[in-house]
Amino acid sequence: MEIHVKVNDKPVTWNVSPGEKLLDVLRRDGYLSVKFGCGEGDCGACTVLVDGRAMRACLLLAGQVEGRAITTVEALGTPDAPHPLQTAFVECGAVQCGYCTPGMLLAAYALLRENPKPSEEDVREALDGNLCRCTGYKKIIEAVLLAAERMGRS
Amino acid sequence: MLPNARVCLYPRDPAEAVRVMVEHGKRALVMAGGTTTAMSKDPGFDTLIDLTRMGCDRIELVGGEWRIGCNVRLHDLGVHPGIRKLWSGVLSDAARAVGSRPLRNAITLGGNVVGLFRWSDTPVALLAMDAVFDLVGPDGTRSLEADAFFARHPRQVMQAGELLAGVRIASDDPHGCGAFCKYARTEVDLAVVDVAACLQIDEQGRCSKARIAVGGTRAVPWRAEQAEKKLLGSKLTRRTIESAAATAKQEGKVLSDVRTDRDYRERMIEVIAGRTIERAAASCKERG
Ligand SMILES: Cc1cc2nc3c(=O)[nH]c(=O)nc-3n(C[C@H](O)[C@H](O)[C@H](O)COP(=O)(O)OP(=O)(O)OC[C@H]3O[C@@H](n4cnc5c(N)ncnc54)[C@H](O)[C@@H]3O)c2cc1C
Ligand code: FES
Ligand code: FES
Numbered sequence: 388m389e390i391h392v393k394v395n396d397k398p399v400t401w402n403v404s405p406g407e408k409l410l411d412v413l414r415r416d417g418y419l420s421v422k423f424g425c426g427e428g429d430c431g432a433c434t435v436l437v438d439g440r441a442m443r444a445c446l447l448l449a450g451q452v453e454g455r456a457i458t459t460v461e462a463l464g465t466p467d468a469p470h471p472l473q474t475a476f477v478e479c480g481a482v483q484c485g486y487c488t489p490g491m492l493l494a495a496y497a498l499l500r501e502n503p504k505p506s507e508e509d510v511r512e513a514l515d516g517n518l519c520r521c522t523g524y525k526k527i528i529e530a531v532l533l534a535a536e537r538m539g540r541s
Numbered sequence: 542m543l544p545n546a547r548v549c550l551y552p553r554d555p556a557e558a559v560r561v562m563v564e565h566g567k568r569a570l571v572m573a574g575g576t577t578t579a580m581s582k583d584p585g586f587d588t589l590i591d592l593t594r595m596g597c598d599r600i601e602l603v604g605g606e607w608r609i610g611c612n613v614r615l616h617d618l619g620v621h622p623g624i625r626k627l628w629s630g631v632l633s634d635a636a637r638a639v640g641s642r643p644l645r646n647a648i649t650l651g652g653n654v655v656g657l658f659r660w661s662d663t664p665v666a667l668l669a670m671d672a673v674f675d676l677v678g679p680d681g682t683r684s685l686e687a688d689a690f691f692a693r694h695p696r697q698v699m700q701a702g703e704l705l706a707g708v709r710i711a712s713d714d715p716h717g718c719g720a721f722c723k724y725a726r727t728e729v730d731l732a733v734v735d736v737a738a739c740l741q742i743d744e745q746g747r748c749s750k751a752r753i754a755v756g757g758t759r760a761v762p763w764r765a766e767q768a769e770k771k772l773l774g775s776k777l778t779r780r781t782i783e784s785a786a787a788t789a790k791q792e793g794k795v796l797s798d799v800r801t802d803r804d805y806r807e808r809m810i811e812v813i814a815g816r817t818i819e820r821a822a823a824s825c826k827e828r829g
C-alpha cells in the first residue's frame with residue numbers, strides 16, 4: 388500500500404505494508420537516529436514527532452501515519468550547525484553512550500516549541516517517557532534548561 | 542508487524558467506521574492510538590481500520606454537559622481548562638496519570654476505555670463522574686450509563702461492530718468536587734490502586750451525593766457503594782472518612798498479580814480511598 392508522509396519536511400511515498408512498524412520503515416529508509424530499545428513503548432529510544440508531538444515509533448504502524456508530518460533528529464541540526472539543544476547537551480555532558488539522545492532531543496524540542504520557557508518540572512514531565520541508562524538525567528535536564536534560556540535570548 | 546495486512550481504511554465518521562467494521566469483521570484490526578493494537582503480530586488481520594480520522598476529537602460544552610469525542614488524546618484531556626475544573630479535575634488528573642507524555646500524546650480516550658485493562662486510569666474517573674457512553678453500531682445508536690457500561694468488560698457490553706463515539710458528563714454542580722489518586726510503584730508505572738471520588742455537599746455542609754470508584758484491583762473498575770453510604774448525610778469529618786475508607790477495603794474482590802499481592806492491594810485500597818476522599822472533601826470546603 389502507498390503511504391504518503393512528510394519526513395523532515397520532505398514529501399515521501401512509501402510502498403510498504405500498512406502493518407509494518409513506523410520504526411522499521413524509518414530505519415530502513417536511513418533515518419538511523421530512530422533507535423530500537425524495548426519495542427513496547429517503555430524506553431523512548433524510538434521517539435519521533437508526528438505532527439509536532441512526541442510519539443513512539445515502535446507503537447505506530449505505517450498505516451496510522453498516512454498524511455502526517457514526521458520529524459526525526461536528522462532535521463534538528465548538523466555537526467557544523469548544531470541545534471542549540473544539541474550544543475547544550477554536549478556542553479552539559481548530557482550524552483554518554485548516546486543511545487537515548489535522539490529521543491531526548493526530540494522530546495525536548497517538542498517541549499520548547501510548545502513552551503519556550505519551561506520550568507524544571509515541565510522539563511521533567513516532557514522527558515518522563517525517555518529512559519537514560521548512563522547519565523542519571525540531571526545533566527539532561529540542565530541541558531534543556533540551558534538551551535531554553537539561550538533560545539529565549541537569541 | 543502484522544504480516545498479512547494489505548490495506549488501511551480511514552473512515553470519515555462513526556457510521557462509516559461501523560460499516561467497514563461489519564464488512565471486514567474479524568479480519569480487521571480496529572485501531573485508535575495504537576499503543577496496544579500496534580503490538581499485534583496476528584496473521585489473521587488483512588485490514589487495518591484507523592478510527593482517529595472520524596472527527597471525534599473535540600471537547601465541547603453543549604447544553605450543560607461536556608462532550609468528549611472518543612479520539613481525544615489523553616494529553617489534551619489532561620490539560621483542557623474546562624475538564625481541569627470539572628469535579629475538581631478528576632478526569633484530567635486521571636488522564637495525566639497515564640504512562641508518559643509520548644504515550645499520552647498517542648492514547649485516545651476511546652482506546653483507554655474500550656481496551657480496558659485492570660489498571661486503566663481514565664475509566665475509574667468516568668465511573669465516579671457518572672459519565673454516559675454513546676455507542677454507534679449496526680443497529681443504530683444507544684447510550685449507557687457508567688454503571689451499566691462497566692458492569693462487565695466494555696468489549697462484552699458492546700456488540701460486534703459497535704464503537705464508542707464519545708462520552709458525556711454533566712457539567713459541574715457548584716457544590717460538586719472530587720479527587721483522583723493513583724498509587725503505582727513509580728510515576729510512569731501501572732496502577733496498583735486507583736481511586737476517584739466525586740462528592741456533593743449541601744448548604745449545611747453535609748454530603749448529599751458520593752461516588753467512590755476503585756480501579757487497579759479487578760478486571761473492571763467498581764463503585765465502593767457501602768463506603769458511599771457512610772459518607773451520605775455526614776459532615777465529612779476525619780472519622781467518617783476513615784470509616785468509609787475501611788469499608789471500601791472490605792468491598793473489593795481483589796486480585797493478585799506480579800506487582801502486588803492481594804493483601805497489600807487491599808490495604809492500599811483503604812489508604813488511597815482515605816486520601817482521595819479527604820482531598821475531595823478539602824476541595825469542597827475550599828469552595829465553601
Ligand atoms: C508502556 C505503556 C504504559 C502504559 N501505561 C498506562 C497507564 O499507566 N495507565 C493507563 O490507563 N494506560 C496505560 N497504557 C495505555 C493502555 O495500555 C492502552 O495501550 C491504551 O489505553 C490504548 O489506547 P489507544 O488509543 O492507543 O488504542 P488502541 O491500542 O489503538 O486500541 C485499544 C483497543 O480499543 C479499541 N478501540 C479504540 N477506540 C475505540 C472506539 N472508539 N470504539 C471501540 N473500540 C475502540 C481498539 O479496537 C482496541 O481493541 C500504557 C501503554 C503502554 C504501551
Ligand atoms: S523502542 Fe519504542 S519505546 Fe522503547
Ligand atoms: S546516554 Fe546512554 S542511555 Fe542515555
